[in-house]
Amino acid sequence: MKYSQLFIQTFKETPVDAQIISHQLLHRAGFIQKSGAGLYNYSPLMVKVIQNAMTIIREELSKINALEVSLSLATPAELWKESNRWEELGDLMIQFKDRLDRDLCLSPTNEEAVVDYFRKVAKSYKQLPVNLFQINTKFRDEIRPRFGLMRAREFAMKDAYSFHVDKTCLDNTYTAMFDAYSRIFERMGLNVMAVEADGGAMADSGAKTHEFHVLADTGEDELIVCKEEGWAANSEMAQTKRPDITYNDLQGPIELVETKNNHTIQELSLFLNEKESHCLKSVVLKGKKEHKQAYIMACCLGDDEINISKCMKHSAITQLECANEDDLDTLGLTKGVVGPVKLDHKEIHIIIDSHVKEEASFIVGSNKKGFHIKNVTIKRDIATYQQADIRMAKAHDVSMNGNSIDLCRGIEVGHIFQLGDKYTKALKASVLDHHGKSLYPLMGCYGIGVGRAIAAVVEQLADENGIVWPKALAPFYIAIIPLKSKDEIIANAAQRLYEKAQGMGMNVIVDDRHVSPGFKFKDADLMGFPIQIIIGETFKEEESVEVRWRQSGKKEKVNMHDCLKKLKEERF
């Protein structure tokens, strides 16, 4: 490719709305353009990078016998209604009607579609296991798209789905996928960590699932790592404990205390001169259970935070979110002094965090404006409740075995799940086993955010001069840079070198523009080509060129005639 024919614009300035390095650089170097909130156009360079990533994915997946398919981007509502996700996925899924008033959506994920494909073909256990994957566009109407390709609404995703007659077989594929993922990310130049995760709305609770994270300060997920025990988990599901807590002993019957306008735990603790951990934080959450509105009151120690994902898991209520003031009104509760005592409202399910000792004494909200209650023990004073781990893990916690843990942030670039028979059952996709009885195959599903992984590569490898592509992803491996392209000798040399490189099957670009040297250097650095071959004045004297490695900045003077050969053989 000649630079003069590459339809690209690079920028010296950083767009204001780009918050993170990968977004800034991908834009500045002319890889992406924004077309709307969370929507991006890809330039010819970006398309090459995406194709390179796809090649890696395809190669690794075909090694473990996965088959590539392509499912339609728009899917009919009927399919989603079979699994109940037409409502469950809510606004995440963008829904619309066609001219005949039929409901459709742009696929945010493809479990239903792939099961539909599967059930039209699969009849017998003899056809299993099978692992189907695709690399295509997904659309999720994210609540808040941000960070460029990191959280776009429209994005390229590789999704794979496997089908099995038994758990052992599923486990085998799961492990094979786990290994394939490790190789894929390694080939992309990413340093990933596999992390135990929460299946969320996708899977049955309790199924095996791992997230692959790139550690980065700009990551959106909080991870808990225990080096001593060798595990890492998303803080959404990590169970940890506080190293030491002191509880108040019970002093007597419950007692109403006036607390005026002190609502938050901090205010309350200051006003009553009590430790925050001796107060109970009560949070009302609303969600859906079997299509009906459902409420939870979640309680934890005053200086802990409620983890909504954990509440969802323990309550089987979906789409859980904080209740607003109107909800509190309907429930007859008072904002600021919400509490679980004498709450005979049977619509509210009470879950109390396991760190709240049953016999200990706490200060809780009274549901009466201006008052709290002292001397509350949950065992004596709350009629029915469930106790479970529903708090957020936090700094200074220890593992359940008492070992120390670290908190760090990660970018989730891949996720693998065991889905069980949730979708095959819902969509009645059965096969006959070898006794002639029908069974619902177990499924696994496996995703990689292609655009996000590429952004993570930029995030992880970029330096102050721009992007640094690993060879496997680079849109061009070599950039030939003639410094005076108006000088015929130099221009001709560049042209010959370029043709020779192409002849050797090398992925090469020549910067044939008539611009100053600084411009070419800056652009080549910014766009992150791994190797630069610079042809300057010294070429005219001794036929030498300079080979420069983008990542290390190392330079070497080489005779023009054997520089390509040496590069090809990686003899530097």
Place this chain on the structure above:
RNA sequence: CGGGGUGUAGCGCAGCCUGGUUAGCGCACCAGUUUUGGGAACUGGGGGUCGUUGGUUCAAAUCCAAUCACCCCGACCA
């Protein structure tokens, strides 16, 4: 959805408070000359429904209202 903010040339911004010539600046773009080892210099040039609609006014980028879009902070996920 809630809270905060911004819309002026492809990008980054000034002008708005205090209404009044032809709406500016830097980068980018076009032509020419001179340059060429780290985003060159000079000369000349092109590009704007000032987000949109309505209102106030002799007069609106500027004041008012509505609306749309985008961004930032919180609950979602590859």
